[in-house]
Amino acid sequence: MAFLFFLLAAVAFTWPVVLRLHRAVPVDTGDPLLNAWIISWGSRTLFTAPTRLFQANIMYPARDVLAFSEHLFTMVVLTAPLYWVSGNPLLSYNLLLIGGLAFSGFGCYLLVRELTGSRWAALVGGFLFALGSYKFSQLSHLQIMFSPFLPFMLLYLLRYLEGGRKKDLLLFALFCLAQSLSSWHYLVFCFLAAGLLWLWRAAASRGGEEWRRLAGVLLALGAVLLVALPLALPYLRAHGRLPGFERNLTEIKGFSAHPADYLTALRGNLLYSRVSSLLPHGEIGEERVLFPGLAAFLLALLAVAGWARGRKRAPADPFRRGLPLFFLLLAAVSFLLTMGPEVAGRWNPLYMIPYHLGMLRFIRVPARFYVLFLLALAVLAGYGTAWALSRVGGRGGRFPAYRAWGAVLLALVALENVNLPVPMVEVPHGGGIPQAYRWLEKEEAVIIELPTLGLGEEHRYDRLLDFLPRDPHAYSELEGLRVYFSAYHRKRTVNGYSGYFPYSYNRIFYEMEAFPSLRCVELLQGLGVTHVVWHWDLVPPEREGEYRRRLLSTPGLRLAADLGGQWILEVEEGGVSRPDDLELEALVPEVVRPGEPFNLGLVVRNPTPLPTVVTEEEPQGFRLVITDGEGETVEEERGSFRPPFFLQAGEGAVLPLRCRKAPGKEGYYRLDLHLEEGIFGERRFSFTLGVREMPVSEEPSLLEGRVEYAGTAGVVRIPAPDGLFPLDFRVTAGGDTYLLAARESREEEIARPRGLVHLALRFEKEGPVWEEQRGTLPCDLPPGQSVLLPTLVRPPDTPGRYKLFVGLTDEGFRWFGEVLVL
CATH class of the missing domain: 2.60.40.10 (Immunoglobulins)
Known part of the structure; x- marks a missing residue:
């Protein structure tokens, strides 16, 4: 009956997901469709070509592409049979969403009931963990919402530490493995929670039998790591060869929680959206919406107060007696970890020591440690509920007052966490997907879908590129759809969307801003791309005629299919x-x-x-x-x-x-x-x-320099707007100062730009009309040395005649030396 309660609650609190299981996803078409694609890709390859699991079909020609995001292995295994029968990624995704919430609540219910003996306390704790507002702020992140095995893991670990039954140890290991293989976040969460409980038990252990049980736990955790290792290898390979694959501290700090975030409520919350002047609000998808509700905090305080007042009547076993304090410790540790590298501006050793040991370098969002905080808070709220109800009746729940107050407390927790209705986005599925993808199913093809939404200003195009869409949310929604449709056509595609964008992806799409230029066609030929899917709905109406002429006249392209809203262009083979x-x-x-x-x-x-x-x-x-x-x-x-x-x-x-x-x-x-x-x-x-x-450009004495165009004329003819175009310049250092070209890493250059000397370029037409760009010197330059500098520039996106100003700039100071005008 308890599981049925949580299943019905999950259906009700995610309404109307259950009505659109096969045809819509919550929130948007970004992360939800990326995760739906991961589940479909894994379901299709895991049992037919397991060695190809990580060589996914998006972001061609990059390798180990699945390692750019979470592998969702447990979810793949659970839904593979359903996917093979239905062929519908949306159905698998939405059932995992509802089922994950229901089992999360049921698992926490069993854990709290084990600890308190109270069904009402267990219902309160289970509800708070499964359906707390934080879970709904993460609606677009299935890899964080899906936590069904975490409370089961702690339940059987507690049973084994107390009773020593091998069955409980085996179940602990299985649930730990299942949760750890759902995402790498949960491997860290599982080992942190189990490790803290292990230390807590070790601190109170005296006899040899207790230490043998603790050794058994270590062996079980070691076995979990051993089983997880094959899935970790592609991530380690990618880390070894791809720049920027791990998360840097600047990025991490931007996704770290602040104490005030624990008072930030979800904007769609039924109760707290009506008191907007009292609490700050956040949106679904934001990472720092961490307010669990007043009832949760108050019940947790009651748990601590009840423990303090009832210590003399608590169980004789010191381990069992101290478990409320253990969950208080788990909440405190998790709270500090959500703060990331700094707490109130001070160095956070709890986060930074494991970060520097390499254990947290793959986690971009420290605020997600809130999952453990929420579990600890749910258990403490269960303790608080049990203590409060013990004041009005027996623990068995035979008295009307006991049941009434239990229902009241459950209703209060539920009321604080109503976030309805869940926003849904309809997605084409089955026979309703666009005709272009049905056409591709019959072809041997490597594809790219164009145009993309506009890309923003990167400023430096001759080094490692960051990927900066002008509208990141809209871009993720568009590419999420294209990734999802690849689950139907199953062709290798240059398009993609994930937690990491490799240089090849970034460079290709900055180049493709000039499509259909001859340079773009040569790049596609060199990559082995055979077809371009061209979407007319993304072309401004005033430029449709221009693009029709260019698409039909560019050498190397041939119109293979006119499907109305989409053209499919064949890319001819080239040397x-x-x-x-x-x-x-x-x-x-x-x-x-x-x-x-x-x-x-x-x-x-x-x-x-x-x-x-x-x-x-x-x-x-x-x-x-x-x-x-x-x-x-x-x-x-x-x-x-x-x-x-x-x-x-x-x-x-x-x-x-x-x-x-x-x-x-x-x-x-x-x-x-x-x-x-x-x-x-x-x-x-x-x-x-x-x-x-000699003086150095960080502290210059006399900065001088000269730039000359290495071409044959003072007029540069660029054949297509936007995209990237190569130019050569000769740079000569003057003065008496040594010019620094670069620092050891991109992160250090961002943190310490002062003193770096770059080539500076600016397009003007009656004033600046385009981003000011930079080119990297090929080496440091001492006074008097001259070098040839090939660089890439990004021309304006509107055809016309412009002036191009070229000079040298010291990032901490200004442009200096002679300025070249082309």
């Missing part, structure tokens, strides 16, 4: 050159500062008449050896660089390298650069390297 055809030139500063790191670079150029596309993601290795005049090695180190991605005929690009330490004494040295086996094969370069003291 590409190989990476070992590329020319390489190493650029090193002629003079560097003693004992300091310095930047050098490789300029790679495509001398062939064909484009080059390199999809290799593995870092390429190099070795630097610095020797003195007597041939003695002064410094030797290894590093890596990222291969180039796309070069048209004649185009060049800079591949940055870094030496961590120059020789400490002034003088002249020999620097040898060895490229080890990789896409370029083995290559060697040798230079004379001077070392002496």
Whole structure:
């Protein structure tokens, strides 16, 4: 009966999800459809081609794409039979949503009943954990909402620690495994909760039998990690080869909770939306809507007060007697972890120590530790309810007053957590999906869907690109739909949406802003893309004629199907050159500062008449050896660089390298650069390297410089608006100051921009009309040195005649030196 209660409550409190199980998703088409796609992809591949599980069909040509998000393995296993029968990702998703809430409540009910012996207390605790407002703020994040096995894990761990039955140990391990494999967040949550309970029990253990049980728990947790390891390997591979794969502290701080967030209510809440002047409000999908309701807090306080007053009458077992304090500790630890790297502006060791040990580097949102806080609060509220009801009647619930007050407390908790109706978005399914995807089902194809929604200002396009849509929410909804439709056509697609965007994805779509330019077509040919799905509903009406002419006249494109709202364009095969055809030139500063790191670079150029596309993601290795005049090695180190991605005929690009330490004494040295086996094969370069003291651009003495256009005329003709276009400039350092090209990492450059010298570009037509852009110097420049700088610029999105101003800028100061006008 208890499970039926929670099932009906889950249906009621998620209304009207149950009416649209097969044809809609809650909130929006971003994360919900991404998770629906993950479930469908896993269901289709897990039992037919398990080795291909992580090689998903989106974000082509990236590898291990499923590792860019949560794998949802447990959910895949649970719903695979349903998906094979129905073929409907939406049905699987919505049943997991409702079923996960129902089992979360039932599991917490059993846990609280085990601890208090009160059914009413168990109903209150179970309701609060399963259907608290926080869960509804996470409606678009199934990987966080789905917590059914967490309370079961604690229940059987408690039973094993108290009774020592092997059956309970086995059930603890199974529930821990099931919850841990639902998402990596829950692996951390499970091990944190189980670890704290283990320590709590160890602190009160005296006999050998108790220590044997504790050893059994460690063995069970070790077994869980061993089983989870194969699923972790793709994430570790991606972490090893992809820049920015782990979460940096700047990003994490933006998603950390603040104490005031524990008073932030959901805007759609039936009760608290009516007292908007008293509490701040947040929307569904926001991460810091953490107010559990006044009743939950008050009942938890009653639990602590009841424990303090009833210690003498509590169970004789000190472990059982102290369990309310354990859940208070779990709540406190979870609270501090939600705060992230800092608590009230002070360093948070509870978060930062495991972060620096690598245990939390994959978690972007510390506020999600609130799941454990909510579980602890629910159990404490159950204790508080049991204590309050014991004041009015027996614990067995035989007296009318006991039942009445139990119903009142349950009703109060429920009233504070009514967030209805759940917003739903209708999604095409089955035979109702757009005709273009039905057409693709019959073809052997690699596709890209265009146009995308507009991309924002990145400013630097010649280094690692961040991905910045002008409207991130709208972009995620559009790409979420395209990911979802790929569950039907099942073709490899360049499009995608996930928790991580690889460089190849970012670069392709910034390039595609100029589609259908010849440069875009050559890139698609080099990638092996065979078809473009063109969506006319995303083209401004005033530009439809222009795009029709360009799509039908661009070499390399052929109209394969006119489906009304969509065109399908076939990309004709085109030749590409190989990476070992590329020319390489190493650029090193002629003079560097003693004992300091310095930047050098490789300029790679495509001398062939064909484009080059390199999809290799593995870092390429190099070795630097610095020797003195007597041939003695002064410094030797290894590093890596990222291969180039796309070069048209004649185009060049800079591949940055870094030496961590120059020789400490002034003088002249020999620097040898060895490229080890990789896409370029083995290559060697040798230079004379001077070392002496000089002012640096962080604290400049005299900043001077000159930029010259390396083309043949003062007019630059760019064949298509927007997108990316290569230009070459020659940069000469003047004055007496050493110009810094880069810092060790992108994060450090963001944190310490002062002193970095970049090429600066600005398009103008009667004033600035486009973003001010930056180009990265190929190496640090001492006074007097001149280098050729190939860079990528993003032209304005409207055709016309513009002035292009080009100069040098010190990010901490201003433009300096002579300014070139094209």
